[in-house]
Amino acid sequence: MSRLKLPTRFLMLAALAAGAALGQSKQLMDEEYAKLVKEWTTAPQFMSPLVDHLPKAPGIPTTKDVLGYYVGQPKKLTKVADLGRYYRALAAASKRVKVLGAGATDEGREQIVAVVADEETIAGLDQYKGYLARLADPRGLSEPEARNLIALAKPIYMFIGGLHSAETGPPEMLMELAYRLAVEDSPVYDQIRKNVIVMMTAAAEPDGRDRYAEWYYKYKLAEENENDRVPGPPYWGKYIFHDNNRDINYSQVTMQNWLKFYLQWHPPIMHDLHESQPLLYTFSGQTPQNPTLDPILYAELPWFSEFELTKMIGYGMPGVWTHAFVDMWSPGYLGFMASNHNGMLRMYETMGNGGANTMRRTVGGGGPPGMPPDPDPAASPAEPPADAGGRGGRGGGRGGSMTAREWYRPLPPPRNIEWSMRNNTNYMETGVLSALELTAAFSKTVLENFYKKSRNGIESGSREAPYGYVLPAGQKDMTRVAFIVNILRMQGIEVGQAKAEVKLRDTTYPAGSLIVKRNQPYGRLAKILLEKQNYPDPNLTTYDDTGWTMGLMSHADVQEIADKAILDVPVQPVDMLTVTGTVKGEGSVYAVLHNGSNWLSTLRYRLKDLKFEAIDQPYKNGAIDLPAGSFLLPASPRAKSEIEKLGLQAVALQQTPDVKKHLVDIPRMAVFSTWGTTQDVGWVRYAFDHFELNYDLVYKERIRKGNLRSAYDVIVIPSQGRGGGKALIFDIESKGKPYAYSKSADFPSLGAYGESEDITGGMGLPGVAELDKFVNEGGVLITLGAASFLPADIGITRTVNAARTTAAFYAPGPIVECEITNPNHPIFYGYTQRVVPVRWAGGPLLTVPAEERRRAVLAQFPGQDKSVLSGLMRGVAETRNRPAIVDQPVGQGRVILFSTNPAYRWQNLGEFNMLANSILNFNDFPKPAPPAGADQSGR
Numbered sequence: 001m002s003r004l005k006l007p008t009r010f011l012m013l014a015a016l017a018a019g020a021a022l023g024q025s026k027q028l029m030d031e032e033y034a035k036l037v038k039e040w041t042t043a044p045q046f047m048s049p050l051v052d053h054l055p056k057a058p059g060i061p062t063t064k065d066v067l068g069y070y071v072g073q074p075k076k077l078t079k080v081a082d083l084g085r086y087y088r089a090l091a092a093a094s095k096r097v098k099v100l101g102a103g104a105t106d107e108g109r110e111q112i113v114a115v116v117a118d119e120e121t122i123a124g125l126d127q128y129k130g131y132l133a134r135l136a137d138p139r140g141l142s143e144p145e146a147r148n149l150i151a152l153a154k155p156i157y158m159f160i161g162g163l164h165s166a167e168t169g170p171p172e173m174l175m176e177l178a179y180r181l182a183v184e185d186s187p188v189y190d191q192i193r194k195n196v197i198v199m200m201t202a203a204a205e206p207d208g209r210d211r212y213a214e215w216y217y218k219y220k221l222a223e224e225n226e227n228d229r230v231p232g233p234p235y236w237g238k239y240i241f242h243d244n245n246r247d248i249n250y251s252q253v254t255m256q257n258w259l260k261f262y263l264q265w266h267p268p269i270m271h272d273l274h275e276s277q278p279l280l281y282t283f284s285g286q287t288p289q290n291p292t293l294d295p296i297l298y299a300e301l302p303w304f305s306e307f308e309l310t311k312m313i314g315y316g317m318p319g320v321w322t323h324a325f326v327d328m329w330s331p332g333y334l335g336f337m338a339s340n341h342n343g344m345l346r347m348y349e350t351m352g353n354g355g356a357n358t359m360r361r362t363v364g365g366g367g368p369p370g371m372p373p374d375p376d377p378a379a380s381p382a383e384p385p386a387d388a389g390g391r392g393g394r395g396g397g398r399g400g401s402m403t404a405r406e407w408y409r410p411l412p413p414p415r416n417i418e419w420s421m422r423n424n425t426n427y428m429e430t431g432v433l434s435a436l437e438l439t440a441a442f443s444k445t446v447l448e449n450f451y452k453k454s455r456n457g458i459e460s461g462s463r464e465a466p467y468g469y470v471l472p473a474g475q476k477d478m479t480r481v482a483f484i485v486n487i488l489r490m491q492g493i494e495v496g497q498a499k500a501e502v503k504l505r506d507t508t509y510p511a512g513s514l515i516v517k518r519n520q521p522y523g524r525l526a527k528i529l530l531e532k533q534n535y536p537d538p539n540l541t542t543y544d545d546t547g548w549t550m551g552l553m554s555h556a557d558v559q560e561i562a563d564k565a566i567l568d569v570p571v572q573p574v575d576m577l578t579v580t581g582t583v584k585g586e587g588s589v590y591a592v593l594h595n596g597s598n599w600l601s602t603l604r605y606r607l608k609d610l611k612f613e614a615i616d617q618p619y620k621n622g623a624i625d626l627p628a629g630s631f632l633l634p635a636s637p638r639a640k641s642e643i644e645k646l647g648l649q650a651v652a653l654q655q656t657p658d659v660k661k662h663l664v665d666i667p668r669m670a671v672f673s674t675w676g677t678t679q680d681v682g683w684v685r686y687a688f689d690h691f692e693l694n695y696d697l698v699y700k701e702r703i704r705k706g707n708l709r710s711a712y713d714v715i716v717i718p719s720q721g722r723g724g725g726k727a728l729i730f731d732i733e734s735k736g737k738p739y740a741y742s743k744s745a746d747f748p749s750l751g752a753y754g755e756s757e758d759i760t761g762g763m764g765l766p767g768v769a770e771l772d773k774f775v776n777e778g779g780v781l782i783t784l785g786a787a788s789f790l791p792a793d794i795g796i797t798r799t800v801n802a803a804r805t806t807a808a809f810y811a812p813g814p815i816v817e818c819e820i821t822n823p824n825h826p827i828f829y830g831y832t833q834r835v836v837p838v839r840w841a842g843g844p845l846l847t848v849p850a851e852e853r854r855r856a857v858l859a860q861f862p863g864q865d866k867s868v869l870s871g872l873m874r875g876v877a878e879t880r881n882r883p884a885i886v887d888q889p890v891g892q893g894r895v896i897l898f899s900t901n902p903a904y905r906w907q908n909l910g911e912f913n914m915l916a917n918s919i920l921n922f923n924d925f926p927k928p929a930p931p932a933g934a935d936q937s938g939r
C-alpha cells in the first residue's frame with residue numbers, strides 16, 4: 001500500500017462510516033443535483049441526509065434528463081403527460097420499475113401507477129398480486145397455509161399524490177422517490193426493494209392536476225408571500241374539488257378507477273399525501289375511531305407515525321408532529337379504501353405553497369394559496385375550516401399553536417419562514433423513505449396484520465351480531481335498492497339474492513330479497529356503510545360527516561339481522577343488480593307509478609317530445625292504484641322500452657282516467673354557480689347529468705345580463721356561500737385586476753364548464769336585482785342548503801327570515817327526521833311516510849310568519865332528541881319546528897327554499913325527488929292565497 005493511497009483509503013473509510021450511518025453509499029453522485037437542492041432548500045434544518053444527494057446510475061434517467069429539471073426546482077410544475085413521460089422513461093431503462101395503467105379519468109386523461117421493487121419482484125409481479133389477493137380473502141386458508149403465504153408474499157405500499165390539485169408537491173416528489181428507490185445503493189434501499197413493492201400514482205386527480213398547473217403558470221408565478229395570493233382556478237376535476245376525497249359512493253370515474261385498482265392489487269398500505277399543515281403532520285388515527293374497524297389498525301397507525309417522528313426529529317427537522325389532526329370516523333376519504341378493506345390508510349399533511357414558488361410564510365397563518373374555502377357548511381360556523389392550514393382543531397381537537405412545543409410536537413417550527421417546493425419535497429420524501437424503511441424491516445408484520453385483519457373481519461361476522469343485512473324484495477322503488485347493492489358490489493362486498501322466501505327468527509322476507517352476510521372479508525365495511533352511526537362522544541369534534549347510513553340516505557329499507565341463521569340462507573351471488581321495469585296490461589295510455597324513483601324524471605326528459613300529465617291525487621279503480629304524481633303518457637313501444645330500462649312500473653290503460661291532472665312541462669332551467677365555490681354546484685350537476693335533467697350552467701355573467709325570465713322558467717341555486725347571502729353575491733373579492741378563466745392554446749384545460757373574463761367580483765347587487773325580477777315575473781327560484789340564506793337575507797322573500805345556529809350547535813352531517821307538513825304538495829309525490837330521514841345540511845334556520853306557516857312550510861324539523869337518526873347533532877333543540885322546505889309565492893313566481901340539500905355528494909338519493917318534483921311541477925304548485933298581512937304591492 002503506497003503512502004499516496006492512504007488518504008484516499010482513509011476518506012473512503014470515513015465515507016463508508018458516514019454512509020452506513022446515513023443510509024448512503026459510495027455510489028457516484030449527481031453533483032449538480034446536490035448543489036441545486038441545497039440552493040433551493042431555504043435553511044439547513046429543512047434538509048435531511050436522505051435527500052441531499054442523488055446517485056447517478058448510467059442509463060437510468062433522472063427527471064432532469066427527461067423533463068429538463070430536478071424535482072423541487074422553483075416555478076416548475078409537471079403536467080400529467082410529462083409525469084407519464086418520466087415514469088415510462090424510467091421503466092424503460094430500469095428493470096426495477098414498471099408502469100401500470102388504471103383507466104381513464106372523467107375527462108379522459110390516463111391514470112397510471114408506477115411500481116418499484118427489485119428485479120425479481122417486478123418480474124414476478126403477478127405472483128405477488130396473487131399472494132396478496134389470497135391473504136385479502138383468507139377463507140379456506142389454514143393457519144399454516146397462511147404462514148406459508150406470508151413468507152412468500154411482499155406488501156404493496158402505495159402512495160396517492162395529487163388528489164387535491166392545489167396541493168402540488170406530491171406528484172413531483174414521487175418522481176424523485178421512484179428514481180431514488182430504483183437506483184440508490186445501500187443496505188436500506190436493498191431491503192426496501194427486496195421486501196416491499198412500492199407503488200405510486202402519477203397524479204391521483206389528473207384532470208385537476210393539468211387545470212391547476214395551467215392556472216399556476218397563467219396567474220400564480222408572481223406570488224411571493226401570503227399577501228400576494230391570487231384566487232385558485234374555478235375547477236379541479238370535472239365536478240368536484242376537495243370532495244374527491246369525500247366521494248363515499250365513488251360517483252367520479254377517476255375515483256372508481258382507483259377503487260378498481262385497489263381491489264385488483266390489495267395494497268395493505270395506502271398513503272395519501274396532502275398539503276395543509278406545517279411542516280409535516282403524520283396521521284396516527286385519532287378519536288373518534290370507528291369501532292367496527294380492527295383494533296390492529298389503531299395500533300399500526302401510531303407505530304408508523306412515531307417511527308417517522310423518531311427519524312425526522314433525529315435529523316433535526318422541526319415541525320414534524322402527529323396525534324392531532326383528522327380522526328378515524330368517516331370511511332369516505334379516498335385512501336380510506338385501504339382501511340375499509342382490511343389494509344391501512346396513512347396520511348400526511350405537509351406545507352405546500354399552492355404552486356412551486358418560494359414564499360415567505362407565517363406558520364399558523366392559513367392554508368396554501370389556491371385552496372378553496374371549506375366546502376362543507378354542515379358543521380357549526382364556529383368550527384375552523386377543513387384542510388385550512390395552521391388552525392388544526394378540527395378532528396381530534398388538538399393542534400394548538402403550530403409553533404408551540406407540545407408532547408405531540410416535540411420540535412416545533414419557527415413562526416416566520418421562507419418556504420420552497422424543495423423544502424416540502426425534502427420533508428415528504430424523508431418521511432416516506434422512513435416509512436418504507438420501517439415497512440421493509442417489518443414487512444412480515446405488515447403482512448401478518450393484513451391477513452389477521454381480513455381473517456378477523458370474516459370471523460367477527462360469524463361471531464357477532466349483526467350477522468347480516470336484508471334488503472327486502474318488493475320495495476316500492478327497487479332502483480334505490482339497486483343503487484345500494486351496486487355500491488356495495490363496487491366496494492368488493494358480496495351480495496346474494498335469495499331464490500326462496502327467507503324465514504328468520506322474527507320476520508319472513510320474500511324471495512328475491514338481497515342478502516349481505518357479514519362473514520366475508522369486507523363484512524365489516526358492509527356494517528360500517530349500512531348501520532346507524534352511533535357517534536361515541538358528543539364532545540368530540542370530527543373532520544367530516546358523522547352520518548352516512550345508506551338505507552336512510554336512500555330511503556330504502558335495509559334490515560339489520562341479529563339472527564345467525566342469515567349466514568346459512570342459500571343465495572345466488574349478485575354481480576350487478578339491474579331492475580327491469582314493467583308495463584302491465586294493454587292499452588293506449590301508460591300510467592307510470594310515482595313510486596319515488598329518481599328515474600321518473602329521466603323518463604320525462606328522454607321522452608321530451610311526448611305529452612306527459614301527472615295526476616293531482618291518488619287514483620284507485622279496481623286493481624289500478626296510482627299514487628299522486630303518477631305520469632300519464634301515450635302508449636308506444638319506445639315509451640315501453642324506456643320504462644323497462646329505467647326500472648319503472650307502469651300499467652297500460654284503455655283510456656285516460658277521469659282524475660284531476662296537470663301537464664308535466666319540462667322547464668327551461670338554469671343552475672347558478674359562483675366562480676369561487678363550484679363544488680356543491682358540481683354535486684348537483686353530477687346528479688342532474690346522471691338523471692339526464694337538462695339545464696344551462698350559468699354564472700354571474702349571465703345573471704347580470706338580465707332578461708332571465710325570457711330565457712328560463714326555473715333557476716336552481718345549489719348550496720354555496722358559507723357566509724350566507726353575501727358570499728353568494730360578492731363571491732371572490734376583486735383583486736384590482738381580472739382573472740380570466742378561458743381556454744387557449746397554452747392553457748387548453750382552462751375554460752371548461754364555463755368561461756369568464758374575470759372570475760372575481762360576483763353577481764353583485766345588480767345580479768340580485770335580476771333574480772328578484774325573474775321571480776316577480778313568474779320564474780321559480782329554487783335555493784338549496786346554504787344558498788337559502790340569499791332570498792331570505794336579501795328580501796326576495798320578504799316574510800321569510802333566516803337565522804344561524806349558535807356557537808354551541810354542532811352537527812357535522814347527521815341524518816335527522818324531517819316531518820312533511822304539507823303532504824299534498826307536488827314536491828312530495830312519491831313520498832308515503834309522514835316523517836322521512838334527511839341529511840342535515842347546515843342551511844339556515846328559517847322562520848315564516850305564523851299566519852303563512854300552514855301554506856308556506858312544506859316540511860319541518862321535529863328537532864327532538866330521537867330525531868337524530870344517525871351521526872351527531874349537538875343542540876338539536878335549536879332546529880325544533882324550523883321549516884325544512886318553504887314554498888313562498890313572490891309576485892308572479894315562487895321561491896322554494898330548501899334548508900336541506902337534496903343533492904348532497906351523491907349520497908341522499910332519497911331526498912333527490914323533492915328537487916326533481918319541484919322542477920317537473922314548477923308551474924303546478926298550489927295557487928297562492930292572497931297574502932295575509934304582508935304587503936306585496938310594491939313588487
Ligand SMILES: [Zn+2]
Nearest residue numbers: 164167274275
Ligand atoms: Zn388535501
